[in-house]
Amino acid sequence: MCKYDIVIIGSGLGGLICGYILSKHGYDVVVLEKNAQIGGCLQTFRRFGVKFDTGMHYVGSLDEGQILHRFFNYFDLLKDVKVNRLNPEGYDTISMAGHQYRYASGYERFVDTLSESFPDRRSDIENYVQGIRDIAAASPLYNLRKINTNTFIEPDYVKKSINEFIASKTSDPVLANVLAGNQPLYAGIKDKTPIYIHALINDFYIQSAWRIVGGGDSIASSLANSIKEAGGKVLTNCKVVNIKCNDTKAVGVVLDDGTMIEADSFICNTHPNTMLSMVEETPLIRKAYRERIRSLENTIANFTVYLKFKDNTVPYLNSNFYYYDKPDVWDAINYDPSHYPEIYLFMHQCHKDNPVFAQSAEMIGYMHYSEVAKWENTYIGHRGDDYKEFKKFKAEQMIAKLEESFPGISASIESYETSSPLTYRDYTGTFHGSMYGVVRDKNFPIQTLVSQRTKIPNLFMTGQNINSHGILGVSIGSAITCAEFLGLNTIINEIDKA
Numbered sequence: 001m002c003k004y005d006i007v008i009i010g011s012g013l014g015g016l017i018c019g020y021i022l023s024k025h026g027y028d029v030v031v032l033e034k035n036a037q038i039g040g041c042l043q044t045f046r047r048f049g050v051k052f053d054t055g056m057h058y059v060g061s062l063d064e065g066q067i068l069h070r071f072f073n074y075f076d077l078l079k080d081v082k083v084n085r086l087n088p089e090g091y092d093t094i095s096m097a098g099h100q101y102r103y104a105s106g107y108e109r110f111v112d113t114l115s116e117s118f119p120d121r122r123s124d125i126e127n128y129v130q131g132i133r134d135i136a137a138a139s140p141l142y143n144l145r146k147i148n149t150n151t152f153i154e155p156d157y158v159k160k161s162i163n164e165f166i167a168s169k170t171s172d173p174v175l176a177n178v179l180a181g182n183q184p185l186y187a188g189i190k191d192k193t194p195i196y197i198h199a200l201i202n203d204f205y206i207q208s209a210w211r212i213v214g215g216g217d218s219i220a221s222s223l224a225n226s227i228k229e230a231g232g233k234v235l236t237n238c239k240v241v242n243i244k245c246n247d248t249k250a251v252g253v254v255l256d257d258g259t260m261i262e263a264d265s266f267i268c269n270t271h272p273n274t275m276l277s278m279v280e281e282t283p284l285i286r287k288a289y290r291e292r293i294r295s296l297e298n299t300i301a302n303f304t305v306y307l308k309f310k311d312n313t314v315p316y317l318n319s320n321f322y323y324y325d326k327p328d329v330w331d332a333i334n335y336d337p338s339h340y341p342e343i344y345l346f347m348h349q350c351h352k353d354n355p356v357f358a359q360s361a362e363m364i365g366y367m368h369y370s371e372v373a374k375w376e377n378t379y380i381g382h383r384g385d386d387y388k389e390f391k392k393f394k395a396e397q398m399i400a401k402l403e404e405s406f407p408g409i410s411a412s413i414e415s416y417e418t419s420s421p422l423t424y425r426d427y428t429g430t431f432h433g434s435m436y437g438v439v440r441d442k443n444f445p446i447q448t449l450v451s452q453r454t455k456i457p458n459l460f461m462t463g464q465n466i467n468s469h470g471i472l473g474v475s476i477g478s479a480i481t482c483a484e485f486l487g488l489n490t491i492i493n494e495i496d497k498a
Contacts, residue, residue, distance in 0.1 A: 012040025056216030
């Protein structure tokens, strides 16, 4: 039987960051990963001789002094993680009902570029940009300001929806949809998703946008190596099946092979439902709490096609392409399966510095879990021929739609692989393959809040369901979790010094 100061369940970005911060402060930490590969959504895989990302597709604010650069400095990632800047003249392209619009880097350039498409709405675009900058500036943690509470954002920005906020800035319906055109980054829901999610993400990318060269697993590897250098452990193929408690607290975890690991404290880097499924019946967690967590709505899942191109046939696309059949981005989650996909995100993979030709790319489309629920009790590689036919049909639908925007690209595809919500569920541990975990609902801000604290006093949570998703949201959420041990201003001071 082993005993540690802190056991961290799950090696996604949140678990690894918590392991990094706490081991750096002298805690005896072990990170337990159920799969053979660490990283959660940072995982990559190889097919056809090329590497594909599974979740971390591009990042923002990595110029010196910007927020992610400060975090990367603190996490000692800059030595290991190589990045390539996306096109400053248009890092994102929004293709909507046959027209294309560009998001450019830098606030002034962003306004200037969109104003080319909407010359009579320049003041609307300026007001929109100022609005998201105001929201970002109002978040003390987003700006790493010393604070006395763990408040992440002003309450007013939790209670207003994205579409309400944009409607307050422009009455032009086309511009309003274009401004929300990258909503697959958070799987937004009309009249539900709070404006702070959209504002922080867009502020993050407008400042600067980058692809990780060679895949996001370099982040996971670097953090794991730093944890080990500080004396901690990162163990794979260690599936936690039970969190054991006494009358007052958690005392240990049990692995699927029967091994018991004890600790003083525990951090769970999983979906809240998964955490609850591991906690044995205990009076510490009441039925009402379990029911609230289990009733939380989750964001939509996705279907991804991973494309391998023939050598030197497809020029590298140094921007991301968001496609919509219809001029209403909020209707994207209500797609018609027979006309699939009505929305997709298309991105080339950056396999080396400044590539001329692309080796590979990904197409990501929304998919409801209900489309694959009939196979939910099967496991990877053993789901049957009907599942294979389903994936093949969906992939061919997506490639045919891609051909409409990029004529001739089909002839350059050498081979492809696919993943469904079940694949995403099994490799990353997300509930029903949800892209971004729990839905934040501006109508029920308290009820849809997932705190880092659980009803068990020494069991905490981290990851995309705490605070927010994405590399920045998870980094801030991990700092909030670690603040339970160190104090938040201690961490902020260290980031400032770094």
